Amino acid sequence: MTETETLQMIFTNFEGRNTTISVPDPEPELGSEDVEAVMDSIIARNIFDTTGGEITGKVRAQIVSRTVNTLAEF
Numbered sequence: 286m287t288e289t290e291t292l293q294m295i296f297t298n299f300e301g302r303n304t305t306i307s308v309p310d311p312e313p314e315l316g317s318e319d320v321e322a323v324m325d326s327i328i329a330r331n332i333f334d335t336t337g338g339e340i341t342g343k344v345r346a347q348i349v350s351r352t353v354n355t356l357a358e359f
Contacts, residue, residue: 286352286353286354286355287352287353287355288350288351288352288353289309289310289350289351289353290309290310290311290348290349290350290351291307291308291309291310291311291348291349291351292307292308292309292311292315292320292346292347292348293305293306293307293346293347293348293349294306294307294308294320294323294324294327294343294346295343295344295345295346295347296324296327296328296340296341296342296343296344297340297341297342297343297344298335298337298338298339298340298341299337299338299339299341300337300338301337302335302337303344304335304337304340306327306333311348317346320346321343321346324343324346325343327340328340328341328342328343
């Protein structure tokens with residue numbers, strides 16, 4: 286059994302659609318203040334462009350856990 290975690294930072298873009306930036310294996314001690322600061326920096330620096338235009342706002346940040354149970358390997 287393997288468990289993985291991914292930090293998902295969800296933003297809105299110029300067209301009002303959501304866009305997600307995912308980071309695998311986030312630090313366990315990562316806090317909401319840390320993530321909010323990174324999200325603010327991403328918006329301020331305007332370094333990402335999406336199909337709906339530049340990132341304009343924050344929606345939420347979440348940690349997604351995934352467990353994989355391997356039945357067989359070949």
